[in-house]
Amino acid sequence: MSAPMLEVRDLHVSYGGIAAVKGIGFEVAAGEMVCLIGANGAGKTTTLKALARLLPAQGAIHYAGHSILHRPVHALIGDGMTLVPEGRGVFARLTVAENLGMGAYCRDNRAEIAADLDRVYGLLPRLKERAPQLAGTLSGGEQQMLAIGRALMSRPKLLLLDEPSMGLAPLMVQKVFEVIRSVAAQGVTILLVEQNARLALSVASRGYVMESGTIALSDSGPALLANPKVREAYLGE
Amino acid sequence: MDTFIQQIINGLVLGSIYALVALGYTMVYGILGLINFAHGEVVMIGALTALTVIKLLANSDLPGTLVVLIGLLAAVPVCMALGFAIERIAYRPLRLAPRLAPLITAIGVSIVLQQLAMIFWGRNYHAFPPILPTSGRDIGGAHITDVQIVIVLLAVAIMAGLMLLVNRTRLGRAMRATAENPQIAGLMGVNINVIISATFLIGSALAAVAGTMVSANYAIAHYHMGFILGLKAFTAAVLGGIGNLPGAMLGGVLLGLIESLGAGYIGDLTGGFLGSHYQDVFAFFVLILVLVFRPSGLMGEKVAERA
Ligand SMILES: Nc1ncnc2c1ncn2[C@@H]1O[C@H](COP(=O)(O)OP(=O)(O)OP(=O)(O)O)[C@@H](O)[C@H]1O
Ligand SMILES: [Mg+2]
Numbered sequence: 001m002s003a004p005m006l007e008v009r010d011l012h013v014s015y016g017g018i019a020a021v022k023g024i025g026f027e028v029a030a031g032e033m034v035c036l037i038g039a040n041g042a043g044k045t046t047t048l049k050a051l052a053r054l055l056p057a058q059g060a061i062h063y064a065g066h067s068i069l070h071r072p073v074h075a076l077i078g079d080g081m082t083l084v085p086e087g088r089g090v091f092a093r094l095t096v097a098e099n100l101g102m103g104a105y106c107r108d109n110r111a112e113i114a115a116d117l118d119r120v121y122g123l124l125p126r127l128k129e130r131a132p133q134l135a136g137t138l139s140g141g142e143q144q145m146l147a148i149g150r151a152l153m154s155r156p157k158l159l160l161l162d163e164p165s166m167g168l169a170p171l172m173v174q175k176v177f178e179v180i181r182s183v184a185a186q187g188v189t190i191l192l193v194e195q196n197a198r199l200a201l202s203v204a205s206r207g208y209v210m211e212s213g214t215i216a217l218s219d220s221g222p223a224l225l226a227n228p229k230v231r232e233a234y235l236g237e
Numbered sequence: 238m239d240t241f242i243q244q245i246i247n248g249l250v251l252g253s254i255y256a257l258v259a260l261g262y263t264m265v266y267g268i269l270g271l272i273n274f275a276h277g278e279v280v281m282i283g284a285l286t287a288l289t290v291i292k293l294l295a296n297s298d299l300p301g302t303l304v305v306l307i308g309l310l311a312a313v314p315v316c317m318a319l320g321f322a323i324e325r326i327a328y329r330p331l332r333l334a335p336r337l338a339p340l341i342t343a344i345g346v347s348i349v350l351q352q353l354a355m356i357f358w359g360r361n362y363h364a365f366p367p368i369l370p371t372s373g374r375d376i377g378g379a380h381i382t383d384v385q386i387v388i389v390l391l392a393v394a395i396m397a398g399l400m401l402l403v404n405r406t407r408l409g410r411a412m413r414a415t416a417e418n419p420q421i422a423g424l425m426g427v428n429i430n431v432i433i434s435a436t437f438l439i440g441s442a443l444a445a446v447a448g449t450m451v452s453a454n455y456a457i458a459h460y461h462m463g464f465i466l467g468l469k470a471f472t473a474a475v476l477g478g479i480g481n482l483p484g485a486m487l488g489g490v491l492l493g494l495i496e497s498l499g500a501g502y503i504g505d506l507t508g509g510f511l512g513s514h515y516q517d518v519f520a521f522f523v524l525i526l527v528l529v530f531r532p533s534g535l536m537g538e539k540v541a542e543r544a
Contacts, residue, residue, distance in 0.1 A: 054423075054424075072428070073423040073424065074423045074425075074426050074427055074428045074429070075426075076424075077425060077426040078426055083424055085421065085424065089424075091413070091414050091417050091418060091421065091422075093413065093417050094413060094417070101410060102410065102411075102414050102422070102427075103425060105407070105425050105427060106426035150425075
């Protein structure tokens with residue numbers, strides 16, 4: 001087996017002396033969809049932010065065979081690693097089309113960008129209707145679609161998704177997950193952070209369970225779904 | 238009636254200059270949330286650099302307009318380098334510091350630049366050599382010189398160009414994205430240090446143009462001209478809504494008109510008790526009124542969210 005696309009070893013992240021992530025390790029192989037679940041405050045967002053270099057961290061993070069622990073934030077999207085942050089982070093005062101354009105900021109092949117834009121509009125037709133509108137005027141679900149579409153405009157190899165279902169009505173959650181599935185089906189590697197453990201475990205091939213800054217469990221999606229501890233703590237049974 | 242039209246003309250000329258300077262304040266504020274109090278000094282150094290070059294060439298055979306253009310073209314890179322250096326040396330190390338630190342630093346930079354200018358250019362007023370054409374035209378009993386027409390047209394052209402840059406180019410889009418959320422802009426691959434430097438470079442280039450215009454229009458420049466000019470342009474930016482580009486333009490022109498009309502009529506209004514040298518009062522009166530009644534300015538959104 002070749003080296004994993006993302007390999008994290010003994011990762012520590014703290015906020016001014018208070019440890020939030022305490023020496024976790026995990027890996028994501030190319031083409032895989034892996035999820036990271038856990039209660040509020042377990043350290044999931046902190047982990048993703050450390051991967052995206054938004055937070056300083058100790059330990060080892062290898063992406064595509066190279067350490068990215070000292071890579072500048074703005075270099076990673078060009079490397080093929082794109083974070084869709086918690087709370088979407090769309091640019092409210094830019095139009096939908098401009099937001100999508102920001103996803104392709106690092107690319108310069110105009111023909112390829114135009115083709116990708118067509119593909120994103122095909123996947124997310126709602127965005128096409130709203131193209132000239134300011135992103136701040138979109139509904140929460142539409143903003144989540146936009147955040148994913150914007151990330152796709154970077155042609156990611158590894159997509160980091162932080163709680164894409166947050167604050168969405170069940171129908172919208174279904175739609176967002178359909179999109180995530182089809183992105184995965186196109187071969188994009190995905191690390192998915194979710195509160196909605198049932199949904200996450202049903203789409204991911206493997207999962208890690210985070211508990212107060214450590215990884216408590218890891219197994220295949222179906223095995224975690226069947227695990228009594230997981231059922232009790234995260235599936236409300 | 239002719240006083241009125243004359244003051245409108247004077248106000249538009251002055252307002253165009255304020256607008257160019259106000260843009261520098263508002264662009265930096267939009268991206269860094271910082272009031273760059275040293276910006277007025279950049280205008281002053283632009284004015285004195287241009288004037289120095291102009292005086293050097295004044296007795297040559299070159300036509301006066303060309304001499305002024307050369308002076309302007311010398312001031313632009315000097316101011317750009319200065320603005321770039323100010324950000325790198327004074328503000329960047331304080332990027333993560335509490336907000337008061339860069340503000341105090343800005344005032345410090347302002348004092349340092351003023352003192353350096355005093356050492357370099359002396360304490361005297363520098364007169365603009367009479368090399369520009371004095372031709373002009375009469376409109377409804379008032380007079381506008383060709384130089385003033387050029388000032389207004391150039392300011393309008395520059396502002397139109399800036400709006401195109403900000404709204405229609407990749408750099409402009411990245412600037413707007415960074416102003417809204419630098420962290421997410423970084424995730425999209427924007428090197429925000431580059432964007433911040435670009436903002437200072439552009440603002441300082443505008444300051445150089447404004448400085449040259451001031452010295453050409455008022456025929457004078459001196460080392461402490463930047464303080465009051467900067468404060469007024471800052472007032473204009475606040476009036477329009479700080480952080481808002483069209484707001485800075487509107488605020489600049491309005492402030493120029495208010496000052497000019499105020500100065501024109503203050504004698505009549507106070508029965509001759511106060512004269513037109515009280516012109517400066519109006520800007521600060523406007524600043525106080527805006528801060529009390531509409532702190533977000535005419536075109537701004539909630540300032541509280543950022544402040
Ligand atoms: N900026 C911050 N400063 C200090 N502590 C923080 C900060 N952000 C997060 N924390 C703390 O770090 C811990 C992990 O937070 P994190 O946001 O990573 O949790 P999470 O697993 O993403 O939770 P949620 O499911 O609620 O999003 C929490 O205890 C939180 O209070
Ligand atoms: Mg979180």
